[in-house]
Amino acid sequence: MSSNLKLIWNGLIPENPIFRLALSMCPAVAVTTSVENGLMLGLAVVFVQVFSSCTVSIFKSFIHPRIRIPAYVIVIALWVTVIDMILPVISPDVYKKVELFVKLIVVFAIIISRLELFASKEPLIPSFFDGLGMGFGFLFGLCLIGAIREFFGTGQLFGYDILGFNPLLIMVLPAGGFFVIGFIMAIFNWFEYKITGKIPTSGGAH
Amino acid sequence: MNVKQFSNVALLIVLPIFLFLMIFPTLVHAATGSGSFKKDTEIQISFGAPVDETWANDPANYRVFQKTDPDIEIPVTSITLSPRKTSAVLTFGEALNLSSEYEVQAKNVTSDGKVLGNVEFLVKKSEGQILFTIFLGAMLINNFVFTKYLGLCIFFGVSQKKETAIGMGITFTIVMVLSAVMCWALLTFVLQPLHLGFLQIIVFIGTVAIFVQAVDTILRKVNPYLFKKLGVFLVLIVTNCIILAVPLINADSGNGPFESLTLGLGAGLGFALALFLMSCVREKLELCRVPAMFKGLPIAFVVAGVFALSFLGFSGFSIF
Numbered sequence: 001m002s003s004n005l006k007l008i009w010n011g012l013i014p015e016n017p018i019f020r021l022a023l024s025m026c027p028a029v030a031v032t033t034s035v036e037n038g039l040m041l042g043l044a045v046v047f048v049q050v051f052s053s054c055t056v057s058i059f060k061s062f063i064h065p066r067i068r069i070p071a072y073v074i075v076i077a078l079w080v081t082v083i084d085m086i087l088p089v090i091s092p093d094v095y096k097k098v099e100l101f102v103k104l105i106v107v108f109a110i111i112i113s114r115l116e117l118f119a120s121k122e123p124l125i126p127s128f129f130d131g132l133g134m135g136f137g138f139l140f141g142l143c144l145i146g147a148i149r150e151f152f153g154t155g156q157l158f159g160y161d162i163l164g165f166n167p168l169l170i171m172v173l174p175a176g177g178f179f180v181i182g183f184i185m186a187i188f189n190w191f192e193y194k195i196t197g198k199i200p201t202s203g204g205a206h
Numbered sequence: 207m208n209v210k211q212f213s214n215v216a217l218l219i220v221l222p223i224f225l226f227l228m229i230f231p232t233l234v235h236a237a238t239g240s241g242s243f244k245k246d247t248e249i250q251i252s253f254g255a256p257v258d259e260t261w262a263n264d265p266a267n268y269r270v271f272q273k274t275d276p277d278i279e280i281p282v283t284s285i286t287l288s289p290r291k292t293s294a295v296l297t298f299g300e301a302l303n304l305s306s307e308y309e310v311q312a313k314n315v316t317s318d319g320k321v322l323g324n325v326e327f328l329v330k331k332s333e334g335q336i337l338f339t340i341f342l343g344a345m346l347i348n349n350f351v352f353t354k355y356l357g358l359c360i361f362f363g364v365s366q367k368k369e370t371a372i373g374m375g376i377t378f379t380i381v382m383v384l385s386a387v388m389c390w391a392l393l394t395f396v397l398q399p400l401h402l403g404f405l406q407i408i409v410f411i412g413t414v415a416i417f418v419q420a421v422d423t424i425l426r427k428v429n430p431y432l433f434k435k436l437g438v439f440l441v442l443i444v445t446n447c448i449i450l451a452v453p454l455i456n457a458d459s460g461n462g463p464f465e466s467l468t469l470g471l472g473a474g475l476g477f478a479l480a481l482f483l484m485s486c487v488r489e490k491l492e493l494c495r496v497p498a499m500f501k502g503l504p505i506a507f508v509v510a511g512v513f514a515l516s517f518l519g520f521s522g523f524s525i526f
Contacts, residue, residue, distance in 0.1 A: 022503050025358035026447045070415050073444075077408040084407070103454055104447050106411050109359050174353050175514040182500075182507030189499040 004129040011133025017110040018141035018181070019188045024108040027101045028145060029177035035158055038146030040094045041101055042139030044087060046132070048079045048105050053119040053131030055079075060120050072115045073106065080105045110134060148180050241310055241329035246301045251310055251327045252293035253317075261316040262287045262294055270296065273307040273328075280308075304331055337468045344472025350448050351480040352510070352517040357448040361481060362506055364442070371485035373435055374442075375478025379471070381421065381443055382452065385414050386470030389453035390463055410453045418444050448473055483513065 015021055018028045027045075031037045052075050056063070063071045084102055088095045095102070105111070114134050119127040150156055153171030155163030170176050192198075241251040249270070261267060265282040272278065280302075286295045302308065307330040315322045350356045364374045389410050397403055422440050425433040443449060452473050456466045487509050496505050 022362070023359065025362065026356050029358065030355035069444075070412075070419075073411055073415055074408065077411055081404065081407055085404070100451065100454065103407050104356075104450055106407055107444070107447050107450050170515075173515075173518065174355065175511045175518065177355065178507050178511030178514055182504045182511065185504040185507065186497075186499045189501075189504065193499060 004126065007126060007129040008133035008136065011130065011135070011137040012140060013137070015134075016137045016141055016188070017134055018138065018145075019185050021110070021113075022185075023110040023113060024138070025181070026104070027108070028141060028181060029174075031098050031101050032142055032146040032149055032177060033153070033172050034150045034156075035143055035146040036094055037098050038142035039139070040087070040091065041098045042135075042142040044083045044098075044102050045105060045108065045111070045138050046135030047083050048076060049111050049114065049135040049138075050128060050131040051079045051082075052076050052111060053114060053127045054124060056115045056119045057122065057124045057127035063120075068116075068120065069112075072112055075115075076111055077106050110138060144184065145177070145180055148184075149176055241308075241327040243302065243304055243329065243331065244295060246304055247298045249296045249298075249302070249308065249310060249329050250293060251296070251312075251329070253312075253315065253325070254292065255317050255322075256291040257287075257294075258316045258319065259287060259291065261314070262291070267313050268296060269311040269313070270298070271309060272303070273309050273330075276309070306330070333464070337464060340465055340468045341472040344469050345476035345479065346517070347520045349476045349480060349517050349520075350451070350473050351477060352514040353521075354451075356451050357446045357477055360442055360446050361477075361484065361510075362503060365481050365484040365488055365506075368482070368485045368489060371481040372478075375474075375481045377440060378443055378446070378449075379474030379478055381414075381418060381440075382449060382474035382477075383467060383470040385417050385449060386452050386456060386466045386473075387463060388417065389413055390456055390461070390466040393453075393457050406454070406457055407450075411450055414449050415444050448477060480513070484510065 011017070013020075017023050018025070027041055031041050052072075055075050055078075056072060080103065083105075087102060114130060118130045122130070147157060149171045151162070152168045153166065153173075153176060155161065155165055155167060168176075171180070241249055244250050263285050265285060268282050268285075270280045270282060272280075280298055280300070282296050283299045284297045286297070288294065296310070307328065310327040310329060312325045312327070315325050344350065348354060351358065351361050360374070364370050392409060392413060393406065397406060397409060402409075418440055422433075425440070452470050453466075455461075456469060461469065484506075488506060491505060491509070500508070
């Protein structure tokens with residue numbers, strides 16, 4: 001059990017998909033103008049990641065290695081279509097804002113890379129927890145960026161007014177997302193430097 | 207053939223196709239247009255003969271409405287007749303929707319005291335103008351990388367060197383244009399007749415993946431040198447969000463074949479432009495003294511933020 005918890009912790013902080021692996025950046029900047037949007041898309045990603053990890057883990061012996069990428073894409077597309085039908089029923093107005101990105105989960109690099117690196121080799125239970133960890137890491141990243149941008153951009157959190165004025169309007173503009181991610185990544189690097197004493201070589205290549 | 211020569215050849219192929227597309231629809235529609243938009247609150251119509259000033263300056267003589275709903279009339283606030291009295295500019299209180307068609311009916315047109323009868327004018331933007339607007343919108347005003355944040359993974363991945371950035375930009379543009387048209391064809395001729403709209407995500411990504419695989423196989427045999435240069439990028443393209451977003455946007459807004467193609471071309475060129483700009487800056491950044499914790503991706507994000515700020519300057523920019 002402790003190894004499963006370790007898998008979740010691993011996805012949450014040491015291999016956080018957004019700040020450490022730097023995968024699937026598009027939604028991290030695009031939908032995070034408020035916490036609510038980030039939460040919605042994060043939950044969708046958790047769902048798709050967990051279910052496609054399990055599916056691939058179960059059927060891994062039937063997938064020929066040469067056609068594995070198209071096979072993974074089809075599995076992901078299947079679960080994305082399912083969540084794309086569930087979300088509008090749960091919360092129609094938030095869904096409208098993140099609609100395009102829910103459909104684009106198909107091409108999120110984080111999901112296919114976890115299938116390739118983990119679920120295609122490991123049995124069902126660890127794959128489930130790895131998917132859960134990565135999904136929660138993504139959710140955590142989206143919510144953190146969303147909270148910072150919503151608070152500094154509009155002075156609100158979850159739509160409730162806290163400050164009553166707009167301190168830094170640039171945060172909700174396109175440019176703000178890039179700045180916030182750049183600075184959070186730098187902070188993660190700084191923590192790693194303090195803990196391990198090594199200057200980190202940050203980020204994956206894509 | 208190196209990447210530079212390849213880029214010239216690709217430009218030579220893409221440009222004439224684009225120019226033809228711009229001109230061809232204009233030629234077809236030029237005969238029917240008898241009125242045109244001047245600004246977003248003005249319409250210019252020409253009568254073909256001098257008309258009476260007292261008749262022309264009476265707003266009650268004109269009936270203006272959108273072609274789709276003839277019941278809603280748009281009130282004319284003022285009329286300016288040209289010095290030769292053959293054409294008039296109608297001014298409206300509210301802004302017109304420039305992407306739809308309007309009809310202007312002039313009642314009892316009088317010339318030299320004689321009543322000539324009713325005349326109807328059809329006012330709409332020419333197809334070429336609409337396509338050009340879509341193209342500029344996708345490339346600059348709503349640049350997919352800097353204002354819609356799509357395709358960031360590849361954007362940060364391959365923007366380290368200028369040469370790879372150019373190669374990726376060209377490969378991506380070609381694949382983007384072709385797959386946009388193919389997805390349009392599949393949607394119109396297969397999915398919609400069979401009422402399978404909910405399958406569009408699976409079908410589109412499948413189409414793109416198969417198409418990329420096909421280009422990969424053909425290029426490997428036909429031009430091994432080019433394949434060696436571009437092989438890695440071809441596989442990466444499948445994970446680019448833009449390649450799936452453009453067909454989805456096309457399907458959502460009901461674009462026709464020419465519009466789909468233009469949106470694909472604009473998105474591809476916009477992505478290539480963003481990659482090129484970013485790679486220029488990142489080559490210089492290698493030589494700069496950057497704080498240790500900002501090295502690599504964090505500083506690249508801050509640079510992208512500055513680019514996004516400057517691309518904000520294009521918003522509200524229009525030619526027609």
